[in-house]
Amino acid sequence: LSEVAEAFHFAKLIDRAYPDYDFPVNLFNTMEGAFYIGFMQSVQVRGTLVERFEVAKHGQLRMVKGGGRSDFVIKNIKTNAAVAEVDAHGNFTGARTLPGEVLTGAGKWDENKLSIAMVIEYGSFRYYEGGDNEANDLLDAVNPTAQVVGPVDVATLNHHGQGVTKTFAELLDPKVAILQAWCSSHPPSRSIQILREEGRGQQREIFATDMFTEKLAELEAQGLAKSFRSVAGHVVVRVHPKQDDKQSYEIFVLDPSSLSVLSRHGFYE
Structure with missing residues (x-):
């Protein structure tokens, strides 16, 4: 940083x-x-x-160019051990403390589980970003967050894919998933299997930023690589203004060195 x-x-x-x-x-x-x-x-x-970061708020992060738009909003969902609460219409009603323990018996803690999570909305388009949030027996920072977020169009996968649960895949159910990979352990095979099995049964498309060749070979051997549209490069999401009550978006993969376009995907709706 x-x-x-x-x-x-x-x-x-x-x-x-x-x-x-x-x-x-x-x-x-x-x-x-x-x-x-x-x-x-x-x-x-x-x-x-x-x-x-103020949980259960929107407007803390906002557009600063072009005067802003009324149909663009960034919603603050979770940080530390606090997660927003919403009503049946998705409106914030407050915040609550996640059940579980932050500190271990040795007085240590996992900074990953204290990550910020947010949702970016533009018209009907919804994008989820959840940092390094994970779930284990000590503290579940993933499933309660997913219950607040609900369905999205695009989601980054928590903690390089390690924070993917059945509840996460079922409730967010993204058409497009972005995997921030930079290590041979990214992603766990189990997470890709979950993404294939949970949700509405739609064909997911996964874009990885820098997957190692040995991990890709492992996924191919398990029949889990077919969902990947790209395994290297910057991933850019371009959302278009709504037309005729339809909102579309595209995915561009860029060369990290030159920023030239390597591939273009979509339109998605």
């Missing part, structure tokens, strides 16, 4: 714990926390506005 900040000026930085940094422990007293807080303070000096 500090390297990125050297190349780009952040007008606004939103994180899970500003300004107290006291969850699940006093982060000022941890090596990683102290380093991050020092970084955050340095970008503030350079003019960056820092805010805490």
Whole structure:
């Protein structure tokens, strides 16, 4: 993050714990926390506005060019151990604490499960991003979030695919899934199997950013590679304005070095 900040000026930085940094422990007293807080303070000096991610809110992140649009909204769903609550129409009614334990018996915690989750809506199009959220016996950060999010058109797969559950695949049921892969363990084969089996039975299309050849060979041997439309490159989603009550979108895969278009997919509706 500090390297990125050297190349780009952040007008606004939103994180899970500003300004107290006291969850699940006093982060000022941890090596990683102290380093991050020092970084955050340095970008503030350079003019960056820092805010805490507000669960069950929309409008904290918004369009800043072109005057904005009334049909574009970013909804804050989850962070730390808090997740939004919604009514039958998907409107926020408040937030609740996830059941389970954040700290282990040794006083450690998994930062992944404290990740931010959000939904981007443009007209009828819905896009989910859930960071590194995962689920295990200690704390389930995936399924309660999926119950709030509901159906989407495109979803990034939690934690490089490791945070995919049956409930996630069934409730979000994305036509397009984006896999942020950069390691030989990304994704677990079980997650791809779940994506094939759960949901409305539609043919999913998966785009991976940098899948290792050995992982692709493993998936091919298990008959799980057919859903992948791309296994390397930046993934760009272009959503078109609604026409005749229909909203379409496309997927572009870009060369990471030149940013030239390697492939184009869609239109999807």
